[in-house]
Amino acid sequence: MEILLDLEQTQRFHGLQQDGSELETAIRQARSGQIRPYVELQWPEAVLDDWQWDILESLFDLTIRRVFVKGNTGCGKGAAAGIACCTYFHIWNDAKIIITRDSVRTAQKIAFGEVDKWWRKMRFKPPGKLLTSGVFDNNQHSISLANPQHIEGFRGAHSPHVFFWFDEATAPNLEDKYKLANTQAKKFLALSNPSTLSGTFRDSFPVVNPDKTQTIIDQYGNTRCITVSGWECTNVKEKCLEQPVAPIGGIKISDNYYPHGSPIAADDFEKVQPRIPGQTCYDEFMALLNDADPLIRNVYALYQARSTDRRF
Structure with missing residues (x-):
């Protein structure tokens, strides 16, 4: 019996070692832009569409700073964003992720709800405590919500790895927050299902072939513009x-x-x-x-x- 227990403990120990080594390798790959091994390790049962992989791979591409996504209702834009936030938080120990929407309440319920969902499904949890409206590890490592009614949450995020996520990014009260966020963002993600015909979100897509998924060059460098049709789901x-x-x-x-x-x-x-x-x-x-x-x-x-x- 003692021999069997010792054998079981040894196997468990080696299994943990193997998992730890695999995770470390996946984190290194994610930092260099190869995001798939990390996502597949953390969420092996997740089924993602090609355009969701496009969002993730673009966000972790070292040459792309901003990603704008417009798509049909209920396609899964938020799911890709939730996975991206959990991943970015884990691979960088100085990551500061700021999430905003048309209101703090909807940001907490809908946008952060995606982070909460994917965080709970992670096989290997990052350091930090999952709260009702964010994740806190320390002052240099957190996920928080920014109130669109005030500018304080859109400035002062000093870190080499600041990630802003604007959900429902055509909301009128976010218009004056874009420039502030872009002065600090290492990575910037904006999602919307827009019916408006003007504004910063709209203007971020090219005039020529605005519905074609493509990478463009603007004053911030490379920006990935992704359009999702229901037929692609x-x-x-x-x-x-x-x-x-x-x-x-x-x-x-x-x-x-x-x-x-x-x-x-x-x-x-x-x-x-x-x-x-x-x-x-x-x-x-x-x-x-x-x-x-x-x-x-x-x-x-x-x-x-x-x-x-x-x-x-």
Whole structure:
């Protein structure tokens, strides 16, 4: 019995050593811009779309300072941002991450909610205490929320690794905060599902082919501009359903065809469960795509340029 216990302890010790070595290697790779090994080690069960990997790889690319993302509703922009925040906090022991949105309450509930979710799923937790509205390790290593009603949270973040995340970045009360954040940010991420036609977020995308995902050069260096259409989401591409009712246009599952509005058998519904929890599904997407309002179709379903817009 004692020999078996000793053997079990030895195996556990070697397993921890191996995990520690693998983590150290993944952190070094992430610092150099190779983010995939770290993400796959920390969240092995996560399913990410190519454009989500684009967000992550762009943020950790040493040559790219800013990443702007506009996309359809419910595609998973916030999930990529939450993973990015957890990763950046872990790999840099002087990381200061500041998150803001149209209000502190929604920043805490929605944006920081993504950080909270992915933090709890990490296999190897970073140092620091997870709080209701941030993460605190020490004064030089933290994740905090900035109140858009005041400028204090957008200045004074002095560190080699300052990361600002502007969620719903077209909010009017964030307009005067961009310049302050950009004076300090080592990395800057802005996300939106924008229906507005002007403002700093919009102006950060190129005039030519604004819906084309591309890297541009501006006064801050390289900026990655990413546009996401509902068609690029895994749950839409694979025709996953939220409800056991056939969507607009009908759907074929295995050998069974279901016309629009017809109930779907339980066995077939099981085959079209969402691949990515929380992401827009095919039935939701088709409902938006067939809405009578072109704003809903073009902005919330596709995100694509509207022909009546001069810029977008």
